[in-house]
Amino acid sequence: MLEVTTTRHNPGIDPSLHVWGWEIPLYLFVGGMVAGMMIFAGWAMLRTARGDDTKTFFSVQTPLLGFMLLNLGMLALLLDLAHPLYVWAVYITFQPASPMSWGSWVLLAVYGILLVSALVRLPESWPWLGERVPVLAKASQYFTGSPARMRWLGYINIGFGIAVGIYTGILLNTMVARPLWNTSVLPLLFLVSGLSAAAAAMHLASRVFPGRPAPLSLVGGAFAAMTQPIGPQPPEKSTVNALIRADVALLAVELVLIALLLMSLATSTLSQIEAARLLLSGKFGLVFWVGVVAVGILLPIVLQALELSHRIPHTVIPAVLVLVGGFALRWVLVNAGQASEIVSTAARL
Amino acid sequence: MARYGMVIDTTKCVGCMDCVVACQTENDVPVGYARDWITTTVRGEFPKLTMEIRTERCNHCENPPCVACCPTGASHVNDLGLVKVKANRCIGCKACISACPYGARYVHPKGYVDKCTFCDHRVRDGRSPACVSVCPTHCMHFGDLDDPNSTVATLLRTRKWHVLLPEAGTRPRVFYLT
Numbered sequence: 001m002l003e004v005t006t007t008r009h010n011p012g013i014d015p016s017l018h019v020w021g022w023e024i025p026l027y028l029f030v031g032g033m034v035a036g037m038m039i040f041a042g043w044a045m046l047r048t049a050r051g052d053d054t055k056t057f058f059s060v061q062t063p064l065l066g067f068m069l070l071n072l073g074m075l076a077l078l079l080d081l082a083h084p085l086y087v088w089a090v091y092i093t094f095q096p097a098s099p100m101s102w103g104s105w106v107l108l109a110v111y112g113i114l115l116v117s118a119l120v121r122l123p124e125s126w127p128w129l130g131e132r133v134p135v136l137a138k139a140s141q142y143f144t145g146s147p148a149r150m151r152w153l154g155y156i157n158i159g160f161g162i163a164v165g166i167y168t169g170i171l172l173n174t175m176v177a178r179p180l181w182n183t184s185v186l187p188l189l190f191l192v193s194g195l196s197a198a199a200a201a202m203h204l205a206s207r208v209f210p211g212r213p214a215p216l217s218l219v220g221g222a223f224a225a226m227t228q229p230i231g232p233q234p235p236e237k238s239t240v241n242a243l244i245r246a247d248v249a250l251l252a253v254e255l256v257l258i259a260l261l262l263m264s265l266a267t268s269t270l271s272q273i274e275a276a277r278l279l280l281s282g283k284f285g286l287v288f289w290v291g292v293v294a295v296g297i298l299l300p301i302v303l304q305a306l307e308l309s310h311r312i313p314h315t316v317i318p319a320v321l322v323l324v325g326g327f328a329l330r331w332v333l334v335n336a337g338q339a340s341e342i343v344s345t346a347a348r349l
Numbered sequence: 350m351a352r353y354g355m356v357i358d359t360t361k362c363v364g365c366m367d368c369v370v371a372c373q374t375e376n377d378v379p380v381g382y383a384r385d386w387i388t389t390t391v392r393g394e395f396p397k398l399t400m401e402i403r404t405e406r407c408n409h410c411e412n413p414p415c416v417a418c419c420p421t422g423a424s425h426v427n428d429l430g431l432v433k434v435k436a437n438r439c440i441g442c443k444a445c446i447s448a449c450p451y452g453a454r455y456v457h458p459k460g461y462v463d464k465c466t467f468c469d470h471r472v473r474d475g476r477s478p479a480c481v482s483v484c485p486t487h488c489m490h491f492g493d494l495d496d497p498n499s500t501v502a503t504l505l506r507t508r509k510w511h512v513l514l515p516e517a518g519t520r521p522r523v524f525y526l527t
Binding site (some may be wrong): 001002003004005006007008009010011012013014017019020080081082083084085086087089090092093095097098099101102103104171174175176177178269338341342344 | 366369381382383386387388389390391392393394405414417418419420421422423437438440441442443444446447448449450453454455456459460461464472507513514516517518519
């Protein structure tokens with residue numbers, strides 16, 4: 001028998017660590033989705049540069065949607081900070097050992113990349129601005145006029161998308177004290193989950209905001225540019241089907257990665273086994289099995305497979321489920337991760 | 350440079366919490382928070398029980414995960430080799446709190462992250478940390494681990510000791526004599 005008592009009762013630390021609430025899971029979810037959108041957009045740009053017809057893939061439109069989502073994520077990050085007036089301290093230094101420092105600088109670059117990428121479609125998505133500020137229209141022409149530049153923008157989008165997608169997982173890896181996070185499957189899982197959430201979000205956007213020509217006025221145009229992130233053209237059926245197929249494949253990979261994560265934990269030391277137990281049967285078991293595995297992965301795979309084989313009509317339900325599951329995954333990993341701790345082997349003697 | 354460490358004799362510690370009170374007075378620790386605390390472990394089966402009482406705090410690890418993960422450098426190793434937090438650089442992201450295996454850190458009500466400093470302001474004056482100076486059983490010792498003639502080095506050479514969670518690889522500098 002071992003009985004440990006402590007006089008410490010620091011808020012947020014005892015009885016078990018809970019310093020990160022809903023803000024960090026929300027940021028990880030949105031950040032992952034933005035990363036996925038950048039990768040899809042980059043891919044579409046590479047195809048555009050190759051001379052493919054841009055009308056069939058609307059993912060070149062996602063930088064604007066990604067930009068708006070990133071603002072939401074950054075707001076969540078700011079709300080999480082306990083000392084927010086000192087947030088500038090991140091940007092007067094670079095700490096190579098800290099993934100959070102890497103991430104902060106990468107996010108700054110991502111803001112620029114998303115804006116430049118959104119410019120590519122500016123004349124179509126917000127004609128008013130393009131006409132009034134010709135320099136922006138010229139900047140748009142700068143990229144659309146040259147396949148080489150378009151290709152570079154595509155590579156940059158893909159590169160930074162991967163960076164944003166994996167750095168959050170590496171960030172959690174560095175938390176020495178949290179066995180649940182000390183697995184290199186995590187960055188890859190976050191990247192794939194971000195890609196599937198991005199595919200689902202684009203699918204959802206294509207249904208919720210059907211394409212129509214953007215209004216020409218200042219207010220109407222701006223509003224349309226934001227609420228019509230997929231552009232004036234409705235996505236073609238083949239595009240939507242391609243998105244669904246991509247989502248099914250990504251969800252399958254995600255399921256394999258989650259299984260690998262659990263196996264790597266369950267076959268490791270006592271600390272890791274206890275961490276796996278938190279997910280499988282512990283306090284977070286219900287959210288993990290129902291929210292992440294059943295609702296977030298299995299159900300969408302089944303529904304989308306049935307949609308593709310024309311057994312049930314197309315709906316946005318699978319896309320919504322994938323988004324719910326994507327957030328549930330981040331929520332359960334952040335919260336169960338904080339609750340996991342190193343089990344002192346010395347104390348078991 | 351001196352390599353400061355603390356040696357605590359668990360066979361003498363009675364858990365009186367004088368060290369906790371001394372720290373709160375010396376360092377203005379806010380009410381409801383603690384930079385040091387008493388942990389009691391009881392193991393075995395009745396009536397064959399052994400109890401260890403020890404006073405715990407930041408271990409000022411030689412391989413501190415809290416310093417590595419800090420995005421601003423607020424969490425740093427200072428000129429005395431002690432792990433400290435610059436309040437005017439801390440953004441309160443709480444990564445260091447997550448990274449610490451010992452739960453030694455907390456968010457100060459003013460927003461920045463706070464923890465034990467080994468009373469470096471006293472150490473610079475040649476005095477021992479407040480907790481060590483008040484211990485009524487003299488179970489706490491502070492000094493240079495690299496100086497073979499120091500009390501701490503002598504105790505670690507001649508007595509059995511353990512550190513907390515050595516498997517975390519943090520190389521703590523608070524040692525517990527058993």
